[in-house]
Amino acid sequence: MADKKLNPFVKLALELGPIVAFFAGYVALRDRSFSIGGTEYQGFILVTAGFIPVMLASTGLIWWLSGKLSKMQIATAVLVVLFGGLTVWLNDDRFFKMKPTMIYALFAAVLGFGLLRGESYLQYVMEEMMPLKREGWMILTRRLAGFFAGLAVLNEVIWRTMSTDAWVNFKTFGLTIAVFAFFMTQGKLFQTYAFEAKEPDED
Structure with a gap:
């Protein structure tokens, strides 16, 4: 895919959007717990589970709109999946x-x-x-x-x-x-x- 010029405000919104969504989700669910498959999950864990696909979607949109991703963006996405996945899997x-x-x-x-x-x-x-x-x-x-x-x-x-x-x-x-x-x-x-x-x- 050829590199394309991405509006800096759109780029900023895509980079900060997942963080804002995480904060909003945490504020809404922080005092709640949910039973899923017989296991109790705090709101923080569920918000983390939601943050992973939102982050990946945002990163994918940046790539689709600009035609490229920086090594920093790729490393961040990988670590989000790794540590976010461990958080949800181990409920920790x-x-x-x-x-x-x-x-x-x-x-x-x-x-x-x-x-x-x-x-x-x-x-x-x-x-x-x-x-x-x-x-x-x-x-x-x-x-x-x-x-x-x-x-x-x-x-x-x-x-x-x-x-x-x-x-x-x-x-x-x-x-x-x-x-x-x-x-x-x-x-x-x-x-x-x-x-x-x-x-x-x-x-």
Whole structure:
């Protein structure tokens, strides 16, 4: 399938839609339990079960509309199926709560591995969006690897020490705001290392 231009607002809606749906489902079912096949399931487990196909449908739509998926999107979908599936199968919410830890730890590890090789894997996937000089990509990659590692640790602390309500709020709002805030604070780096526009040749 050929690559197509996807409206950024549509892309954002498809990426955030499953998260918003998860939050809404959790708020509606968090205090309820359901007996299915003789087994009691809390609302959180059923919402997780619903989140998996919604996430896959959203990812599929992004691929259908744009003709491509980033490695980040593919890895996220795989981990959602893996940890979400374990949560439902074992009727244990800990697996789904660990999912953000695994996602961010994986991203940090991949970026860190590239840095050890003297490369910016981030540049490979985002160069078309943000044309930067090589030094800029290396700095941004180091910062983002550290940021992802910090989010992985923070997620572990929150789900292990706080209530499920607190973790859901953190996952829905905290992580999303943190990622946006990170890139908003990189404005000086983008200005410093952006490629200068080429002047038209003079006669």
